[in-house]
Structure formats: structure tokens, C-alpha cells
Amino acid sequence: MDREMDVATRARLIEWLKTELVDQQSRLFKAMWDGSSARVTDSLSGLIASSYILGRRLGIxxxxxxxxxxxxxxxxxxxxxxxxxxxxxxxxxxxxxxxx
Structure with missing residues (x-):
């Protein structure tokens, strides 16, 4: 039972990280549209960090x-x-x- 809970928790976390990637990409496009260098930098850093963390959760x-x-x-x-x-x-x- 504990193993099933762990698998479900990991799966939910991975799904959440995937939505974070989409959210950061959306924020990046909006920041580029607005021409905000600070928001572009923030969005890019979030996108990269989320990618690294997702990779780690996937065993990389x-x-x-x-x-x-x-x-x-x-x-x-x-x-x-x-x-x-x-x-x-x-x-x-x-x-x-x-x-x-």
C-alpha cells in the first residue's frame, strides 16, 4: 500500500512539474510580448529550473x-x-x- 501511495505521489508531482513548464513558457511569451527584460529573465530561469527538477524526478x-x-x-x-x-x-x- 505504501509503495502504491509513493508511486501515485511521484506521478502527481511529475504532472505538476509538467504544468509548471507550460506555465513558465506562457509567462515567458507574455514577458517577451510586453518587452520586460526582468520578467523574461525570471521566466527563463523558472523554465530551466523546472526542467532540471523534472529531469531529476525522472531519474536524470x-x-x-x-x-x-x-x-x-x-x-x-x-x-x-x-x-x-x-x-x-x-x-x-x-x-x-x-x-x-
């Missing part, structure tokens, strides 16, 4: 997620992604993650 460590992001950025960079070719955004973010 923060370190593992960081490594996956670094790998994704490297793959996109090698494929010649437009953001890299034009602005070097992928290299810049990769460097930031590497230095953490």
Missing part, C-alpha cells in the same frame, strides 16, 4: 543533464547549425557549461 541527475546538453550543443555545432554559424551561440553556451 543534474550532472547527466548537463552532459547531455553539452553533447547536444556539440552535435548541433558540428552539423553547422545556423545559430553557430551566424552568432557562435552554441560555442558560447558550451563554454559556459564547461566552466561551471
Amino acid at each position: 541527475s543534474y550532472r547527466e543533464l548537463d552532459a547531455a546538453i553539452a553533447g547536444k550543443l556539440e552535435k548541433l555545432r558540428q552539423e553547422g547549425h545556423q545559430l553557430e554559424d551566424t552568432y557562435q551561440d552554441l560555442s558560447s553556451l558550451s563554454e559556459h557549461i564547461r566552466k561551471r
Whole structure:
């Protein structure tokens, strides 16, 4: 019975985190529409934090997620992604993650 309660609690938490992601994305779009830099920053930080926490609840460590992001950025960079070719955004973010 306790195990079933734990599974149900975890499932509800994951569902709640999913709604948090949608809420943060909505807040981000509204902040971008309004042109509020402070609200954009707040929404982006909430979106990123919620993503990390959801990953952890799904069994992915923060370190593992960081490594996956670094790998994704490297793959996109090698494929010649437009953001890299034009602005070097992928290299810049990769460097930031590497230095953490």
C-alpha cells in the first residue's frame, strides 16, 4: 500500500512539474510580448529550473543533464547549425557549461 501511495505521489508531482513548464513558457511569451527584460529573465530561469527538477524526478541527475546538453550543443555545432554559424551561440553556451 505504501509503495502504491509513493508511486501515485511521484506521478502527481511529475504532472505538476509538467504544468509548471507550460506555465513558465506562457509567462515567458507574455514577458517577451510586453518587452520586460526582468520578467523574461525570471521566466527563463523558472523554465530551466523546472526542467532540471523534472529531469531529476525522472531519474536524470543534474550532472547527466548537463552532459547531455553539452553533447547536444556539440552535435548541433558540428552539423553547422545556423545559430553557430551566424552568432557562435552554441560555442558560447558550451563554454559556459564547461566552466561551471
